Every structure is written in structure tokens, then in C-alpha cells.
Amino acid sequence: MKNNFPENEKAVWILKTKGPQPLIAVAEELNITVEGARFQLLKLASEGIVEAVTVSKGRGRPQQIWSLTALGNQRFPDTHADLTVRLINSMRDTLGEEALQTVIDATQKANITRYTQAVAQAGNLEEKINCLAQARDAEGYMASYEKEGDGFLLIENHCPICAAATACLGFCKSELETFKKVIGREAKVKRVNHIMEGARRCAYSIIPDKADKK
Template sequence: MLLKTRGALTAASIAQELGITNEGARLQLLKFTEEGLVSSYNESQGVGRPKQFFNLTALGNAKFPDTHAELTVKLIEIMRDTLGAEALQTVIDVSEQSGKTRYLNELESIFSLEDRIAKLTEIRSREGYMAEYTKDKEGYLLIENHCPICAAAKSCQGFCSAELNIFKHVLGDDVQISRLDHIVSGDRRCAYRIAEISK
């Protein structure tokens, strides 16, 4: 879970986060490496010996939910092949509209941007995206550490576009949203920059 939400870490960092000894962390990492769940690489950070970082492998990532991936991809392919791309887009559009309505119902009594982002983060986490957000001088960063529809999104990126449209719709016209990281493109997570448009 720690590697999933934080990305590559050293054994010392993991030990500190979990409140265990460095040796304890290394033993766990060795076990996960032998099981093929974790891999490591060395990175030089200036003076001194290179540091060893650990991250999840594809097998490790597969331990997190993937919402019936194989069936979903098969259904998308059948729809595209038999009904055409237009029909598939219609399904995506209907799903997008449904998402907008569902999210707005939960956000209707929340007015400040940060509170809306916090609520959106809560909804997305509930749906399996392992979402979190931070605030900085540029605005907000919404991070999704997992994508439970990743297989479907890789098969048809219209789902990713629809999600971005939903975010824009529910956070308001005076907000600018751009995607910085994208799991489908090979990034560890999906990340979105959210900023209020200056008037």
C-alpha cells in the first residue's frame, strides 16, 4: 500500500513510515522481491553511494482491484466491432452524464473549491481510486494512486476524457483542470492540477 501510494522508496523510508527497523523493512522487501511483487533499482543522488529504491512490479500492481478487467475489455471490443465506434461513444457519453449527475448530488451543498475537491477526493476513494489531494501555491493537486478501470481505459481512452469532463463540470466554470500524470500513459498515478481562473 505504501509503495502504491508513494511510489518508489528506500528501505529506510519504508521503515520510518511503518515504524519498524531498517532490517525488518529489508526482510519484507526481500520476500516481496522473491515473490515478484517488488523490484529495485539504484539511483545516485549526489555525493555518496547510490541509494536503492523499491517499487511495485506489474504483478504487485495486480494485487489491487481492477473491476473485472478482462470482461470489461471484451465487452468494449464487442461493442466497437459489432455496433461501431459511434455506439461506443454514445455509451461513454451516457456514462459521463450519469457521473456528472451522481457527483453533483453529493456536491450540491458544498461551495468552497477546497471543500468540493475534498468531497470529490472522498467519492473517488470510495470508488477505488485511492485518491488524495494537496494544496500548494499553484492551487491544488488531485492524485489518484490507483485506477480500478485501467484495463477499460487502456482499451478505450474515451473513459479518461469523460472523467476529466466530469471533474470540470462538478468543480465549476471558474476552475481550470489539467492532467499532469496518466496511468494509461505509463505513469505511476493519475494527477490533476486544479486552479481557480483569475477574474
């Protein structure tokens, strides 16, 4: 998912991908002066897109931490949210949970096939994770990965199906199982951050399975 925000709204993208940030960090990311960053943030705050809280740390000067509001998060699409929720609820009410689970299972199977194809040319685990992150990013998940200790962290800063996942947590369970299938036995996959549980992002720890290498 590309950053298509105008120059005077780049801070929105930063706060979405980096989480709550102090003013100086936003200025550094924007590569502008602190005053310039403050002007941009105050303008966005006047529109209800960002907000700041004052945090005191020790004896130092209190610091303002900026974050997105609910309105700011709406700048990032939740694909066909209302229609999706209505369809899920209608299916549950008329056909039952079993029929809904059948749809989730079919979606999972299709995703496994698509992502397996996306990582097919990967030469090692890191390349596989990179390919998976690129595929998810193209679908609007604002996905990336980074090294973490002996393993990796697959990060998704946005959930374009959040409304559907809220209406039916089976979609979230399905995504975790999909990643496990695509990564395969060479690594263990565990969800460590979950938007549905109040985190600002979803993140998955991917640790190489040393036992599998023996």
C-alpha cells in the same frame, strides 16, 4: 479505498500510494526499524511483488529504490477487466464507434450527476475537491488531494478501470471532462499525470479561476 493489507505487506500499500521509495523512507512510513523494513521488502521481493534498483547520486553511497512490480500492481483490482474489454471490443465491432461513444457519454452524464450530488454541500473549492476525492476513493481510485501553490492537486493512485481505458481512451477523456463539469467555472482543471501515458498515477491540477471572482 482502504488499506486492508496485513502488517507484513503494508509496504505494498506505501509503494502504491507514494511511488518508488528508498528503504529508509519505507521504514519511516511503517514506523519500524530499517532492518525490519528490509526484511519485509526482501520477503515481498522473493514473491515477485516488489523490486529494487540501485541509484547513484553524486559522490554519496548508492541507494536502493524499491517499487512495485507488475505482479504487485495486480494486488489492486482492475474491476471486471477481461469482461469489460471483451464487451468494449464486441460493441465496437458489431455496433461501431458511434454506439460506443453513446455509452461513454451516458456514463459521463451519470457520473456528473453523482459527483455533483456528492459535492453539493461543499462550502468552498477545497471542500468540493475533498468531497470529490472521497467519492472517487470509495470507487477504488485510491484518491486524495493536496494543496499545491495557489491551487490543489487531485491525486488518483490507482485506476480500477485501467483495462477499459486502455481499450478505449474515450473513458479517460470523459473523466477529465466530468471533473471540469463538477468543479465548475470557479477553477481550471488540467490532467498533469496520466497512467495511460506511463505515469504511476493520474493527477489533476485544479487552479482557482481568479478572473471568475472579479
